[in-house]
Amino acid sequence: xxxxxxLMMENLLRELWNGVxxxxxxxxxxxxxxxxxxxxxxxxxxxxxxxxxxxxxxKPANFHSPQLGRGIMVQPNTTNPxxxxxxxxxxxxxxxxxxxxxxxxxxxxxxxxxxxIFTGRKLQGENGAPISxxxxxxxxxxxxxxxxxxxxxxxxxxxxxxxxxxxxxEEFEKHMVKERAGKGQLLIGNCLVTLKEGVGELGxxxxxxxxxxxxxxxxxxxxxxxxxxCRNTRIREAKTEAFRVKDYRGAAxxxxxxxxxxxxxxxxxxxxxxxxxxxxxxxxGIHKVKDFLLQQRMDSKNLREILGSSxxxxxxxxxxxxxxxxxxxxxxxxxxxxxxxxxxxxxxxxRQLISLIEDxxxxxxxxxxxxxxxxxxxVMEEAFRNPNxxxxxxxxxxxxxxxxxxxxxxxxQVFEGQSENPIPVQCNLAPRTCDAPVGPEAPQANVGSTAExxxxxxxxxxx
DNA sequence: TCACGCTATTAGGTCGACCA
DNA sequence: TGGTCGACCTAATAGCGTGA
Numbered sequence: 327x328x329x330x331x332x333l334m335m336e337n338l339l340r341e342l343w344n345g346v347x348x349x350x351x352x353x354x355x356x357x358x359x360x361x362x363x364x365x366x367x368x369x370x371x372x373x374x375x376x377x378x379x380x381x382x383x384x385k386p387a388n389f390h391s392p393q394l395g396r397g398i399m400v401q402p403n404t405t406n407p408x409x410x411x412x413x414x415x416x417x418x419x420x421x422x423x424x425x426x427x428x429x430x431x432x433x434x435x436x437x438x439x440x441x442x443i444f445t446g447r448k449l450q451g452e453n454g455a456p457i458s459x460x461x462x463x464x465x466x467x468x469x470x471x472x473x474x475x476x477x478x479x480x481x482x483x484x485x486x487x488x489x490x491x492x493x494x495x496e497e498f499e500k501h502m503v504k505e506r507a508g509k510g511q512l513l514i515g516n517c518l519v520t521l522k523e524g525v526g527e528l529g530x531x532x533x534x535x536x537x538x539x540x541x542x543x544x545x546x547x548x549x550x551x552x553x554x555x556c557r558n559t560r561i562r563e564a565k566t567e568a569f570r571v572k573d574y575r576g577a578a579x580x581x582x583x584x585x586x587x588x589x590x591x592x593x594x595x596x597x598x599x600x601x602x603x604x605x606x607x608x609x610x611g612i613h614k615v616k617d618f619l620l621q622q623r624m625d626s627k628n629l630r631e632i633l634g635s636s637x638x639x640x641x642x643x644x645x646x647x648x649x650x651x652x653x654x655x656x657x658x659x660x661x662x663x664x665x666x667x668x669x670x671x672x673x674x675x676x677r678q679l680i681s682l683i684e685d686x687x688x689x690x691x692x693x694x695x696x697x698x699x700x701x702x703x704x705v706m707e708e709a710f711r712n713p714n715x716x717x718x719x720x721x722x723x724x725x726x727x728x729x730x731x732x733x734x735x736x737x738x739q740v741f742e743g744q745s746e747n748p749i750p751v752q753c754n755l756a757p758r759t760c761d762a763p764v765g766p767e768a769p770q771a772n773v774g775s776t777a778e779x780x781x782x783x784x785x786x787x788x789x
Numbered sequence: 790t791c792a793c794g795c796t797a798t799t800a801g802g803t804c805g806a807c808c809a
Numbered sequence: 810t811g812g813t814c815g816a817c818c819t820a821a822t823a824g825c826g827t828g829a
Contacts, residue, residue: 536823572822598820637819641802 430464431475433549433564436525443571448515449531449547457528459549461521464562469524475559476524481552482517482531487544487568498563503545505535518552537571544568584651587616594618595648596641603633615652617690620672620681622646623719624688656680658719659709671705672719679706 436458437451451457461470461478470476484503493501505512516529537545549564582593591597591612592604610632612618621629630642637645660670660683670683679691682702694702709716 596820603819641819 430560432462432464432562434460434462435564435566436460439566441569445533445536460525471523477521479520479552480549483548484513485546485548487546533571544570585615589615591618596645603637606632618649656719658717671702673706
């Protein structure tokens with residue numbers, strides 16, 4: 327049945343094609359007799375377009391297309407029934423206006439820009455993807471895949487970051503930004519792009535100047551037709567969301583979302599590189615995000631005291647919230663060798679030691695001497711031999727973990743004197759030699775602040 | 790030319806003084 | 810007592826100079 331219908335369609339189209347050819351041939355002969363060479367060339371252009379349209383119509387993939395015979399082939403990209411109905415209605419309208427070609431088209435950025443943007447760095451889409459663009463029908467939202475407009479040449483321009491939608495052409499041109507006096511071209515690289523079947527990708531584009539001098543302190547990227555290809559077709563320009571272009575040096579201070587464990591601590595919100603807070607943290611032995619997280623989980627109050635008045639309580643909340651977005655996958659293993667003193671380790675699932683817990687004192691892994699590192703490795707080996715005693719240490723504070731351990735292991739058991747005076751847990755992130763005791767000049771985090779003194783982190787011996 | 794350091798400026802927030 | 814305003818602090822950003 328389907329095959330029969332397809333055959334009928336093919337025959338119909340062949341007749342149409344032959345008919346058109348015959349009419350075109352006689353029409354051209356008539357034009358040649360009556361008009362100048364320029365006029366003939368002009369008409370030949372329109373005939374060429376008509377041929378292209380018919381050629382497209384003959385492609386088997388387009389036999390089912392409701393736009394058969396229409397000047398512009400659009401590729402539906404909607405599965406929504408309402409949208410589809412609307413698209414069909416629009417296509418019917420388009421068919422009614424096909425003779426004068428007055429079809430509204432719109433350029434479109436299909437990829438969001440990767441923010442923040444720095445001078446001297448190549449513009450990229452989100453997650454480093456290329457920046458994809460397309461030409462779509464305004465009413466249908468479908469990509470224009472054929473016709474002269476589908477292979478149009480476009481120009482990339484810089485626009486002011488002011489608010490405003492659906493700028494008319496004059497408004498768009500008015501918002502175009504030129505480079506500052508004495509500065510080179512604002513946007514360098516490949517500022518021209520040619521569409522292929524209605525889609526394309528922006529080439530290498532680099533801002534040479536920041537946007538702070540601009541009235542809105544922001545720019546947009548705009549896309550407009552480079553040459554006057556389609557006099558009868560209004561192609562609306564495209565523009566991206568407004569964004570700030572920062573000086574390349576800003577990249578050195580750039581915050582990471584989310585931060586990674588091995589990031590320097592100034593990658594966190596509210597910690598300026600080489601600022602007061604950064605200096606205080608460095609002095610306390612907190613260099614990396616993982617150091618910050620470890621300290622925060624072991625003894626949040628002490629960490630807050632390290633920063634002191636450098637940071638307001640509101641900013642502290644922002645800082646901790648940002649730090650907590652770091653994915654850690656940390657494991658905690660604890661044992662009590664002599665029934666009183668707690669030993670253990672915090673490590674990653676990839677067997678990377680984060681900290682060694684010795685006699686209730688935490689020692690950051692990167693500051694351990696070789697002998698202590700060996701101890702840490704032994705504890706990790708022990709932990710992997712006893713997976714049932716290994717707990718997640720991800721987002722919870724140490725005191726929370728200990729409370730869970732207590733309630734699960736000793737639901738009713740209370741060690742004499744320890745409910746009020748638990749074994750202190752110290753957190754030591756500052757440099758410490760294997761044998762040297764903590765001196766009076768030692769940094770704050772080195773002062774052996776106990777859990778009891780700060781947030782009630784408890785440490786109970788195993789049975 | 791580029792990377793880096795120093796410094797000035799700006800933005801945003803807190804805190805205390807003042808006044809109704 | 811509550812609202813407003815200004816001083817002050819810190820982080821973030823950008824301009825400029827310098828040296829490799």
